[in-house]
Amino acid sequence: MKKIIFSVLISVIILGFSYLQLFAASEKFELKTSKATLTIDHNGNLHIIQNQGQVIQVNTSIYNLWKVILKNNLNNREYTIIPDKNVTIDKSDKIFRLVVNSISIENKALPVKAEFTISEKDDAFCFSGSLKSDSDEWMLKELDYPIISGIQIKDNNPGIYWPVGLGQYFNDPVEFGNRSLRYPDGQGAAMAWFSLNSNDVGMYIGSHDSLQEIKVFNLGYDKSLKMFGTHINTPIFDHEYVIPEMILKIYNGQWHNAAKYYRSWYDKHFEIVKPPDWVRDDPGWLLAILKQQNMEVMWPYKDIDKLCDIAEQFNLSTISLFGWAVGGHDRYYPNYPPDNLMGGREELKKAIDRAHSRGIKIIIYANGKIMDTSTDFYKYNGFETILIQENGRPQIQYYLKQKNSTPVIFAQACTGSEVWRRTMYELGFQAASLGADGIIYDQVGIMNPMPCFSKNHDHKPGLGDAKNRLQMINEARQKSREVNPDFIVMTEGTNDAIIRGIDYHHGCGLGSMISFFGVDGFPELFRYTFPELIMTQRNPNPMITRTDANWALVYGLRHEIESRYPGDVEYLLYGTLPTAESYLNVVSPPSIKKMNLLPAAEATKYVHSLIEFEKNNSDFFRSGKFIDEDGIEVKGNDILAKGFVNGNKIGVVAWNQHLTEKSDFSVSVPGYHLIKAIEPENSVVEGTLPLHANSIRLLIFQKN
Numbered sequence: 001m002k003k004i005i006f007s008v009l010i011s012v013i014i015l016g017f018s019y020l021q022l023f024a025a026s027e028k029f030e031l032k033t034s035k036a037t038l039t040i041d042h043n044g045n046l047h048i049i050q051n052q053g054q055v056i057q058v059n060t061s062i063y064n065l066w067k068v069i070l071k072n073n074l075n076n077r078e079y080t081i082i083p084d085k086n087v088t089i090d091k092s093d094k095i096f097r098l099v100v101n102s103i104s105i106e107n108k109a110l111p112v113k114a115e116f117t118i119s120e121k122d123d124a125f126c127f128s129g130s131l132k133s134d135s136d137e138w139m140l141k142e143l144d145y146p147i148i149s150g151i152q153i154k155d156n157n158p159g160i161y162w163p164v165g166l167g168q169y170f171n172d173p174v175e176f177g178n179r180s181l182r183y184p185d186g187q188g189a190a191m192a193w194f195s196l197n198s199n200d201v202g203m204y205i206g207s208h209d210s211l212q213e214i215k216v217f218n219l220g221y222d223k224s225l226k227m228f229g230t231h232i233n234t235p236i237f238d239h240e241y242v243i244p245e246m247i248l249k250i251y252n253g254q255w256h257n258a259a260k261y262y263r264s265w266y267d268k269h270f271e272i273v274k275p276p277d278w279v280r281d282d283p284g285w286l287l288a289i290l291k292q293q294n295m296e297v298m299w300p301y302k303d304i305d306k307l308c309d310i311a312e313q314f315n316l317s318t319i320s321l322f323g324w325a326v327g328g329h330d331r332y333y334p335n336y337p338p339d340n341l342m343g344g345r346e347e348l349k350k351a352i353d354r355a356h357s358r359g360i361k362i363i364i365y366a367n368g369k370i371m372d373t374s375t376d377f378y379k380y381n382g383f384e385t386i387l388i389q390e391n392g393r394p395q396i397q398y399y400l401k402q403k404n405s406t407p408v409i410f411a412q413a414c415t416g417s418e419v420w421r422r423t424m425y426e427l428g429f430q431a432a433s434l435g436a437d438g439i440i441y442d443q444v445g446i447m448n449p450m451p452c453f454s455k456n457h458d459h460k461p462g463l464g465d466a467k468n469r470l471q472m473i474n475e476a477r478q479k480s481r482e483v484n485p486d487f488i489v490m491t492e493g494t495n496d497a498i499i500r501g502i503d504y505h506h507g508c509g510l511g512s513m514i515s516f517f518g519v520d521g522f523p524e525l526f527r528y529t530f531p532e533l534i535m536t537q538r539n540p541n542p543m544i545t546r547t548d549a550n551w552a553l554v555y556g557l558r559h560e561i562e563s564r565y566p567g568d569v570e571y572l573l574y575g576t577l578p579t580a581e582s583y584l585n586v587v588s589p590p591s592i593k594k595m596n597l598l599p600a601a602e603a604t605k606y607v608h609s610l611i612e613f614e615k616n617n618s619d620f621f622r623s624g625k626f627i628d629e630d631g632i633e634v635k636g637n638d639i640l641a642k643g644f645v646n647g648n649k650i651g652v653v654a655w656n657q658h659l660t661e662k663s664d665f666s667v668s669v670p671g672y673h674l675i676k677a678i679e680p681e682n683s684v685v686e687g688t689l690p691l692h693a694n695s696i697r698l699l700i701f702q703k704n
């Protein structure tokens with residue numbers, strides 16, 4: 001007891017000494033970027049002020065910058081450590097260094113060291129540091145850092161650009177409230193940055209972690225104080241940790257500049273896969289479940305010919321085969337032997353050959369993340385392959401496709417397992433051997449990167465499997481390309497960790513459709529940051545409405561038709577419009593309302609003409625780069641217009657979203673002049689004429 005009191009006294013003395021000596025009242029620490037100044041005064045108050053106009057200001061304290069959770073490995077208890085003033089401050093060489101002298105619990109000093117730094121890097125403020133435990137007894141569990149409170153923006157409604165899915169935009173901070181997003185996750189944070197923006201100035205917050213490990217981004221708005229607060233949470237589960245660079249940047253201009261800043265960091269560390277030319281030119285796909293979860297066969301292998309007919313009617317040139325193996329859709333994974341009931345292996349190979357002779361590509365399905373717990377695979381390989389949660393349990397998921405069936409129970413696999421990865425790349429090799437043009441590893445891009453505590457995997461216990469997912473995909477591609485050099489790997493959803501290995505994305509999540517479970521996305525955010533991404537829209541219907549097709553075109557997304565249930569087959573083969581009874585027994589049916597909007601043949605004809613239009617203007621819709629509205633001026637009610645640049649030309653596609661009334665509008669591109677205007681059904685038109693209801697026009701501009 002005496003010893004503890006003595007050490008506390010010593011600490012207090014050290015604190016007073018170091019604190020006063022290194023930071024006299026007349027002194028302050030200062031960092032400057034081209035747009036802002038960061039100062040820390042002798043009381044530890046941290047201010048960030050935007051130089052011009054002071055629209056953005058941050059007032060926080062260095063004594064609230066971090067929080068660490070330690071775990072005691074002997075008693076399994078967790079302890080939250082919050083900062084006190086027992087720190088040493090060093091501010092040499094333009095680096096502010098905050099060294100935590102002592103971390104203690106119940107007056108007992110622990111063998112844990114922490115150091116936090118603030119510096120200027122790449123014209124931004126960079127928060128980094130390191131943590132170390134010198135004892136096996138104490139593990140670093142997680143870190144909140146930097147915790148930045150007191151963010152004021154002199155505008156009642158600064159916009160929030162939030163990286164969930166392909167993106168979300170909020171113009172009301174009160175509506176935004178408090179939110180958090182886990183990265184890298186197609187349904188969570190698909191990118192490791194977000195931005196607040198107001199009247200041509202903005203604040204960028206990003207994690208520049210070249211390992212792309214799990215981060216949780218938190219942002220909240222206090223409506224009484226009219227202030228934002230943010231912090232980044234990082235799971236660690238290790239004894240030593242170097243904090244990757246967490247970046248706060250004040251910038252001028254619109255959010256596009258924040259996106260470009262993140263992309264320039266990304267390009268220093270990573271390279272995005274370049275898909276074969278056929279993917280670049282692909283207009284989209286027909287997703288067909290051949291056999292459902294209840295074992296009902298809808299499309300035997302020989303009927304792949306009929307699927308080719310349907311794809312051609314829509315002008316689509318890729319078909320994905322889901323539920324193509326013995327277990328049907330969402331059963332018996334990861335077992336995917338060709339089904340004799342549907343015609344057997346040779347019949348499947350012949351059908352794929354016939355599709356190729358018509359110029360149609362075939363993609364084969366495998367789920368990259370889950371295994372059916374009723375399989376021998378789970379029984380004998382589960383121990384090595386499943387994701388283990390912190391409580392030692394598997395992560396269980398249920399999938400149900402028909403209301404009168406027993407849900408199928410799956411365990412989540414971890415791609416950190418070499419056995420799982422081998423199982424997956426053998427499926428890729430099988431797909432290539434069947435003659436398919438690619439494999440879709442479902443859920444690899446979209447599933448939450450949960451920490452896995454298995455001791456059998458190629459990651460440290462407590463980390464996610466993001467980098468192993470990439471490893472799995474790369475192994476699969478390499479092996480399959482021995483059979484077919486143009487073989488591709490696809491997945492559902494996207495995030496910027498997986499984008500490095502995926503040739504083609506099956507759209508999923510916010511921003512992959514106009515409204516995702518009632519929430520509007522802002523796909524501009526991801527599309528502008530990663531314009532080379534090739535992704536389908538998500539359209540769980542056996543037809544595409546004119547509105548959905550136009551929407552996808554504007555964002556440069558490829559189209560999708562889905563055949564999942566017998567009602568879809570009736571519609572696709574015979575044009576039968578569904579009634580409420582058509583899908584009574586199925587889970588997540590297509591939109592009966594959309595299907596009944598117009599006769600099937602008319603719906604199909606519009607999509608065909610729209611895709612023809614895209615092909616005729618492939619310079620923009622296939623080879624062009626999506627630039628959103630950056631550098632483009634658009635006026636007009638109900639007009640949504642986006643640009644695609646190629647060389648010295650910019651194609652701006654304008655869409656009148658009004659369903660019944662035509663709209664006057666104008667589009668101009670400073671520094672460019674209009675050379676041509678085209679519409680899908682009217683060919684060349686006068687660019688300045690009003691745009692008909694729910695119609696699109698491409699305006700082609702050339703550099704002056």
Ligand SMILES: [Zn+2]
Binds near residue numbers: 388458
């Ligand atoms: Zn694992």
